[in-house]
Amino acid sequence: MDAVVKSLSADQALRPAADTFLVRKPTREEAEEAVRTLILWAGDDPSREGLLETPGRVAKAYRELYKGYDEDPEEILERVFEEVDGYRDMVLVRDIPFYSHCEHHMVPFVGKVHIGYYPNGGVVGLSKLARVVEVYARRLQTQETMTAQIAQAIERTLKPGGVAVLVEAEHMCMSMRGVQKQGSSTMTTQYTGRFRDPAEQVRFFTMVKSPGL
Ligand SMILES: Nc1nc2c(ncn2[C@@H]2O[C@H](COP(=O)(O)OP(=O)(O)OP(=O)(O)O)[C@@H](O)[C@H]2O)c(=O)[nH]1
Numbered sequence: 001m002d003a004v005v006k007s008l009s010a011d012q013a014l015r016p017a018a019d020t021f022l023v024r025k026p027t028r029e030e031a032e033e034a035v036r037t038l039i040l041w042a043g044d045d046p047s048r049e050g051l052l053e054t055p056g057r058v059a060k061a062y063r064e065l066y067k068g069y070d071e072d073p074e075e076i077l078e079r080v081f082e083e084v085d086g087y088r089d090m091v092l093v094r095d096i097p098f099y100s101h102c103e104h105h106m107v108p109f110v111g112k113v114h115i116g117y118y119p120n121g122g123v124v125g126l127s128k129l130a131r132v133v134e135v136y137a138r139r140l141q142t143q144e145t146m147t148a149q150i151a152q153a154i155e156r157t158l159k160p161g162g163v164a165v166l167v168e169a170e171h172m173c174m175s176m177r178g179v180q181k182q183g184s185s186t187m188t189t190q191y192t193g194r195f196r197d198p199a200e201q202v203r204f205f206t207m208v209k210s211p212g213l
């Protein structure tokens with residue numbers, strides 16, 4: 001049976017994706033054969049010595065680059081620490097670096113994510129926010145989708161007073177190919193709850209861009 005790929009609904013995007021949309025995962029041998037085809041398409045000879053082991057390396061690298069399909073953001077965020085002595089102000093984790101691949105060209109886009117939220121009865125481990133970024137970055141999508149999905153995952157699991165996500169990235173499909181405009185960056189934001197208030201957005205942005213440590 002051929003692999004059948006359907007687009008992910010917002011709901012599916014919050015669950016481990018591998019089982020929800022891939023009817024049959026190709027074997028490792030099939031994946032390596034596909035890499036050989038792409039080497040031929042690039043114009044090189046997959047049987048020359050330097051390229052002999054490349055399909056195996058690429059297949060292995062793909063397991064790492066796209067590991068987000070096997071991970072569940074809700075599981076990552078489920079542990080909440082309630083003992084915070086009534087802390088209710090914004091929690092902001094900024095400058096979370098990420099490497100992702102755009103779904104249009106499968107070429108990297110690279111940048112930083114900033115996440116703020118207002119706790120509602122408990123806080124989540126800080127590293128878990130960075131882990132959620134990792135889950136979505138290690139999938140194929142657009143920057144807009146990634147921004148929305150990070151916000152939705154936090155919104156659904158923590159039910160905070162509000163969540164703000166700001167993503168800034170450079171897209172290699174715009175710099176190393178195509179229109180070839182190096183150095184341009186793209187910013188995307190998603191706000192929920194209290195962050196729908198423009199004054200809160202200003203506060204979030206000011207904190208994100210304030211001088212660092
Ligand atoms: N909105 C959005 N667009 C993206 C993202 N990543 C890549 N793109 C754009 O996706 C578009 C795909 O355009 P197409 O005309 O279908 O493909 P193309 O011929 O390769 O386009 P060029 O990149 O202009 O050469 C391009 O404009 C890319 O810049 C993303 O994360 N968000």
Ligand SMILES: [Zn+2]
Pocket residue numbers: 102103104105106107171173174
């Ligand atoms: Zn692209």
